[in-house]
Amino acid sequence: MKLATTLLATAALSLTSISVQAADLTIVSWGGAYSASQNNAYHKPFMAMKSGVNIINDESSNEAVAKLRAMNEAGNVTWDIVDVEGPDSQRLCDEGLAMEIDPAEWLAKAPDGTEAYVDFGPSMINKCFIPQIVFSTTFGYRTDVKEWNGAVPTSLCDIFDTAKFPGKRSLEKRPKKNIEWALLCDGVAKDDLYKVMSKPEGIQQALAKLDTIKKDVIWWSAGAETPQRLADGEAVIGSTYNGRLFSVIEEQKQPVAMLWDWQVFDFDGWIIPAGVKEDKLPLIKEYIQFATDTQRLADQAKYISYGPARASSQPLVGKHADLGIDMAPHMPTNPANQKNYLVNNIEWWADNQDEVEAAFQVWLAK
Template structure:
């Protein structure tokens, strides 16, 4: 569907009477969904005249698979690796990217273009952050500092999961970013990563809720934390907590839009995905919340968050001005190693943890 076709479809939608079940969008809830509604969903509903309902799920492909995709779901916000698995399971509608976007638009996507089941929509990152009050002199500046308890003593808040921390362990061992996932695909790489984790085992405080690491830094339960850039941003900017983000070693994840295989509104779903992937729409979202656009042409459109008075480009994980090492989360590796990495992580934790 080209842009001209989208315009015609929107005209038809505006002319047609809206139904209560016109389009159901599945997202993650919280501040992210609020920003998404303001920047993406509400403008689409206003432009098309469609009734758009938003429902919340846990983000996993298994939520789609347990009883088939729940009836009425149309467009789903997913992590790229989860969409990859769901696509292979036949849970998502396959669409030719060339039918949705012109060649110049496809070339504008970064770090990768749409595929048959998913359209990249924003970038988030797993980052290291620290309590500025904990270090009066030298501050942490690189991912190696997360594992250096001599120079930077104190508890480290880490998700009770192998995700992200294994990449950091290899980076801290000097593995170049471009070799990390290849090495983690071997037994030697996994043993090296868990050996590095052994060096901070006694300093780890675990978290499960993504809101927790920022709270731990704010209330002094941890001096460093692994977590998501948006959560640290909110705690620092909205709550004025003395939290600093270290961009070195960031693991950039990509969220995508996918369409349920059994959607009752495929044309409206495709129109929404095109709207959401427009550079102006991506820029509006990034101005609301610090998740970066996945199209290069969107960056120059990102301005100041009016509620906070903060220029947002500096807080985006994929902003071109950030220095330090970065990895793009390898969706293929994550999709293919889920059972293996979870099993090895449980073995490392041991029965007493």
């Protein structure tokens, strides 16, 4: 096996070394409308500024942790910059798969000279994470369901009311958020949530609540599935990322509306894989500095309804690039949208993910 590996590696090296150039930057992201917004706000202006730099888009963020671990194990890191959600960045940082970065060295100051780490504030959740946006996971529903007799869901707990709001629900095939929502609707107060969840009975309580709608749920694993199901009428209510719902409502003009009640806030941003090639670092740093400055973060909000992670970018958020509508009311951080909300408890989930995930999967398979 050893000999075979060496032989193949030599052969492979001779084949691949020709095709990779120093000016290529492989950036991994989520695909779809999100990648498009990054392309417009970051990639295109960066390539216009630095001629000779070619950005290759990889849409593997969904499997980023698995692939980074395999690359790390193999000692062969082929990605330069990876877009991940906050919790994934925590795991990558904990396992030494992401580089720790010094904000003073890597991030541009705000236009008024405020230090970057102050400007980013609470979004700098760990030493590896370079925040971009605040997004939320929330619900959308169809506005033309005959069986509802004119009623529309106004609270999160209407999801669990199959008598008043019959029809299929589209929920994520993961315990996170579903567990919290189930408990909130089972009478647990917001402040007690993680105390209850830390006990095994708490998870069972949440699963029992989810049991009441299990037969009405279609599960999703990719963020675009819920908007698609809502548009097709395959589901009547579903959770997904708020930007995806914005696109189905405002851009595709489907009969769908937002339900912001108990939206869950999360951060999304960049990490730099540990073990990235040394000679790439200056270019990577230059890109990060450019793409996370105040103006660029505000620019992204022109294409997708996610809030910029910098405080200094907030006032610069304007109108949608094509539709010309004001973006501020569509931001999850808009005061009217956050009467009830949760912030993803990264710490708790990092500690308990494995246990809860296993329990959830067993429940799901039953």
